[in-house]
Amino acid sequence: GNSVTQMEGPVTLSEEAFLTINCTYTATGYPSLFWYVQYPGEGLQLLLKATKADDKGSNKGFEATYRKETTSFHLEKGSVQVSDSAVYFCALRADYKLSFGAGTTVTVRA
Amino acid sequence: DTAVSQTPKYLVTQMGNDKSIKCEQNLGHDTMYWYKQDSKKFLKIMFSYNNKELIINETVPNRFSPKSPDKAHLNLHINSLELGDSAVYFCASSQGTGGPYEQYFGPGTRLTVT
Numbered sequence: 001g002n003s004v005t006q007m008e009g010p011v012t013l014s015e016e017a018f019l020t021i022n023c024t025y026t027a028t029g030y031p032s033l034f035w036y037v038q039y040p041g042e043g044l045q046l047l048l049k050a051t052k053a054d055d056k057g058s059n060k061g062f063e064a065t066y067r068k069e070t071t072s073f074h075l076e077k078g079s080v081q082v083s084d085s086a087v088y089f090c091a092l093r094a095d096y097k098l099s100f101g102a103g104t105t106v107t108v109r110a
Numbered sequence: 111d112t113a114v115s116q117t118p119k120y121l122v123t124q125m126g127n128d129k130s131i132k133c134e135q136n137l138g139h140d141t142m143y144w145y146k147q148d149s150k151k152f153l154k155i156m157f158s159y160n161n162k163e164l165i166i167n168e169t170v171p172n173r174f175s176p177k178s179p180d181k182a183h184l185n186l187h188i189n190s191l192e193l194g195d196s197a198v199y200f201c202a203s204s205q206g207t208g209g210p211y212e213q214y215f216g217p218g219t220r221l222t223v224t
Contacts, residue, residue: 032210038151043114043200043215051210087151096158096207097166098143103151 002027006090006101013080013108021075021104023064023090031094033057033066033073038087038103047075047088080108113137114216116201122222123191131186131219133201141165142184143202143213144176153200159184160207191223 007022025031032051036044048057053068062077073090085108090101114135123129135142143166144156158166159178173189184201201216 034212036215043217044153044202045215046212049210049212089153093210097155098213099155100153103153105151 002031002092002094002097002099004090004092004099004101007104008102010105010107013106015081015108015110016079017108019075019077019080019084019106021088021090021106023073023075023101025071025073025090025092027071027092027094029094030068031092033064034091034093034098035062035064035073035075036089036091036100038089040086044089080106082108082110084108114201114203114214116199116216116219118219119217120220120222122224124224125191125193127191128187128189129191129221130188131199131201131221133184133186133216135182135201135203135214135216137203137205137214139203139205139214140181141204141207141211142178142181143204144184144186145200145202145215147198147200147218149197157184157186158207165207188221191221193223196221196223 003026034049035047037047048059050057050066056065064075087103141160143158157176162178175187178184198218202213204211204213
């Protein structure tokens with residue numbers, strides 16, 4: 001079946017540090033890949049997506065590249081801010097369903 | 111304008127009661143979903159409707175019954191509530207059923223069963 005494995009948290013960083021959250025997936029066919037972000041007390045928002053191999057999704061300084069050869073979609077940001085504190089979910093879409101990773105809680109300290 | 115809205119935002123009830131959560135989207139999407147997020151933040155799909163037709167029904171107790179009166183609404187009715195039903199329930203919608211279509215999520219309904 002389809003599944004997503006995500007780096008376990010929590011992750012605590014200082015402002016302006018580099019953030020990377022690892023995500024690997026198992027799927028048949030060619031899924032679309034997504035990163036969603038959930039701020040405290042809110043629903044999920046799409047952060048970025050990639051629909052085919054070697055696509056790079058980017059938004060708000062975050063980037064992730066769809067790597068078919070390593071079945072990965074790692075999230076990176078070069079310089080985090082306190083406002084980036086949230087839970088980040090990697091997800092894949094296949095067979096009409098969105099399958100989520102377990103989520104990674106990121107806390108950025110001033 | 112709120113894209114996907116849910117009511118109520120909080121729901122506290124006792125074991126054995128029956129309750130409903132309502133969801134509405136004003137995006138013109140034809141596919142809607144219910145997800146359950148547990149206390150460890152793990153998200154799992156429960157149901158999906160496309161054009162008012164059920165297309166995904168995961169292994170969910172039959173105490174949970176979704177109802178879609180039209181494409182813009184998807185309600186969730188829960189009978190005989192149990193302690194384990196306590197969670198945050200999210201409604202979502204998307205333009206289509208597959209491929210790159212983004213899902214838009216509502217703000218969630220926090221259900222607490224005592």
